[in-house]
Amino acid sequence: MLKVENLSKSFNDKVILNNISFQVADGENLVVFGRSGTGKSVLLKCLVRLLEPDSGRIYVQDKDVLSLNIKELNELRKQIGFLFQSAALYDSMTVRHNLEFPLVRNFNFTQKQREEKIISVLEKVSLLDAIDKMPSELSGGMKKRIGLARAIITEPKLMLYDEPTTGLDPITSKEISMLILELQKSLKMTSIIVTHDLLCAKIIADRAIMLNEGKIIFEGSLEKMTLSNNPFLNNFFKHDIINKQEYKNV
Amino acid sequence: MSRKKLSYTIQPSLEKRLNDFFVMIAGLWTFSIEFFKNIFIPPYEIYEIRKHMYELGLKTFPIVSVTGFIIGLVVAMQTQPVLARFGAESNLPGSVGISIVRELGPVITALIFAGRVSSGIGAELGSMRVTEQIDAMEVGAVNPFKFLVVTRIFACTFILPILTVYVIFISLLGAYIAVLLVQNMTFEFYIGSVLKSVEYGDAIPGILKTFVFGFIVGVVGSYKGYTATNGTEGVGKASTTAVVVSSLLILIFDMILVKITLWLWPTF
Numbered sequence: 001m002l003k004v005e006n007l008s009k010s011f012n013d014k015v016i017l018n019n020i021s022f023q024v025a026d027g028e029n030l031v032v033f034g035r036s037g038t039g040k041s042v043l044l045k046c047l048v049r050l051l052e053p054d055s056g057r058i059y060v061q062d063k064d065v066l067s068l069n070i071k072e073l074n075e076l077r078k079q080i081g082f083l084f085q086s087a088a089l090y091d092s093m094t095v096r097h098n099l100e101f102p103l104v105r106n107f108n109f110t111q112k113q114r115e116e117k118i119i120s121v122l123e124k125v126s127l128l129d130a131i132d133k134m135p136s137e138l139s140g141g142m143k144k145r146i147g148l149a150r151a152i153i154t155e156p157k158l159m160l161y162d163e164p165t166t167g168l169d170p171i172t173s174k175e176i177s178m179l180i181l182e183l184q185k186s187l188k189m190t191s192i193i194v195t196h197d198l199l200c201a202k203i204i205a206d207r208a209i210m211l212n213e214g215k216i217i218f219e220g221s222l223e224k225m226t227l228s229n230n231p232f233l234n235n236f237f238k239h240d241i242i243n244k245q246e247y248k249n250v
Numbered sequence: 251m252s253r254k255k256l257s258y259t260i261q262p263s264l265e266k267r268l269n270d271f272f273v274m275i276a277g278l279w280t281f282s283i284e285f286f287k288n289i290f291i292p293p294y295e296i297y298e299i300r301k302h303m304y305e306l307g308l309k310t311f312p313i314v315s316v317t318g319f320i321i322g323l324v325v326a327m328q329t330q331p332v333l334a335r336f337g338a339e340s341n342l343p344g345s346v347g348i349s350i351v352r353e354l355g356p357v358i359t360a361l362i363f364a365g366r367v368s369s370g371i372g373a374e375l376g377s378m379r380v381t382e383q384i385d386a387m388e389v390g391a392v393n394p395f396k397f398l399v400v401t402r403i404f405a406c407t408f409i410l411p412i413l414t415v416y417v418i419f420i421s422l423l424g425a426y427i428a429v430l431l432v433q434n435m436t437f438e439f440y441i442g443s444v445l446k447s448v449e450y451g452d453a454i455p456g457i458l459k460t461f462v463f464g465f466i467v468g469v470v471g472s473y474k475g476y477t478a479t480n481g482t483e484g485v486g487k488a489s490t491t492a493v494v495v496s497s498l499l500i501l502i503f504d505m506i507l508v509k510i511t512l513w514l515w516p517t518f
Contacts, residue, residue: 048389074391088386091378102390 001026001158001190002047007056009042016042018214020056029184029191031201031222033236034211040194041085043211044160047192048080049073060158078106081156081189085163087147089135095122095146096131102154121149125179141172145179152183159184161193165200177203198226198237210236274473274495281473282465285403288396295401302405310366310413314359318417321358322424325349330432339433343440344447346425351448355418356456357504360463363410364496368471371402372492375475376485384476399476403468410464411457455511462507463500470496 002024009017016039024030034040045051058065089098099118103109122128125145165173177200208225210218226237326346333339378384387394426440474492478484
């Protein structure tokens with residue numbers, strides 16, 4: 001489904017991604033871990049060319065993403081869903097219009113078909129009641145669900161999630177993670193999930209990679225990653241086990 | 251001493267300011283070119299354009315009404331004693347009418363429109379940029395420039411001339427009130443005197459230049475918002491600089507357009 005070869009991206013002189021390569025198979029859920037500022041979101045944005053990489057190759061469904069013209073790129077983007085960290089709902093539109101927006105712009109559905117699709121995705125995310133609300137009337141968790149509904153309404157083949165559970169309480173985080181898994185199974189999507197949330201990763205991940213200082217330092221199953229002896233991974237996953245000596249010296 | 255040091259660290263260098271200035275000029279130019287490239291490509295977003303025209307017109311309507319009325323009133327009050335000094339009081343409706351139609355109506359409306367609309371567009375698009383709504387649109391295979399920018403620039407370009415015509419009439423009404431305070435004159439006689447003095451050559455260039463002013467307001471507001479960075483601070487900056495830049499450009503282009511008009515038609 002997706003293949004990334006030697007991808008690099010810098011901002012000014014700061015190298016964010018340094019020769020990254022990985023693949024994602026059809027129907028697979030890949031979780032991307034890494035500290036804040038290591039370029040996880042940059043990686044996702046490069047995959048859909050919201051950011052232009054400095055070098056490397058990206059193939060989605062065997063298409064070389066970086067060589068597509070804008071028309072071809074938009075055709076490809078219709079098959080990709082993106083859940084932004086902030087959900088990125090359009091402030092000036094109701095939930096209904098947010099969901100209708102990609103359908104009206106890119107597909108030739110009738111009004112009745114659009115309405116059916118909107119109701120169907122809102123039922124999937126259990127927010128049918130919010131159909132005529134404005135985004136400002138929704139809580140953080142509700143916004144994430146609506147963002148998710150908007151991303152899946154076009155039934156994309158590839159879903160990209162940018163920290164889907166950040167800023168949510170543990171119970172809502174778990175609910176969103178379960179929802180992502182359910183949707184992935186029912187719609188048979190391939191997913192890349194950028195997260196810090198280990199519980200979310202445990203629920204969703206088929207495989208995981210760890211980014212550090214612009215490079216992939218580990219690729220494999222989540223279990224192997226969490227049990228690794230690598231000092232960085234150890235520190236990353238066992239951060240909640242605090243050595244008393246560490247804070248005594250503060 | 252510490253205050254002096256602080257001011258040095260906060261103030262950007264002249265080199266950076268000049269660089270930012272030229273980047274902005276290039277950006278505004280590119281935005282204008284992109285506007286003309288995109289406007290002829292379907293979909294034409296008629297619904298969005300109509301919506302923006304309605305909203306922008308409605309948003310500015312109360313303030314231009316009040317300002318237009320007061321400007322007309324004040325100009326007539328100020329002109330009356332001057333004309334009285336030369337024994338030309340009977341020319342008051344005509345001279346006030348010409349001032350309002352040729353210059354004051356278009357420029358005052360454009361400046362108020364810039365203050366109200368350019369900042370609004372800058373803030374709206376800026377907040378859409380920093381909350382990734384524009385990215386969401388782009389990744390959803392929608393051209394955000396066409397949907398957000400082209401529609402706004404088009405709406406600004408065509409709503410400002412309509413508002414200007416309205417403001418001219420409101421200002422003339424205000425001027426009539428001022429005339430009534432010093433002379434006993436019927437409204438029919440007043441309007442008749444204004445229409446006798448104001449020619450098409452006074453009105454047409456004045457109205458035509460508001461298309462350019464509307465375009466400036468739309469382009470500057472959209473450019474500042476669309477390219478906003480640095481979170482909410484960037485949104486605030488986009489909003490305020492949009493007003494400053496668009497007001498300044500309106501005055502510069504007014505000067506240029508007046509010169510061109512007088513050069514092409516010296517009798518105007």
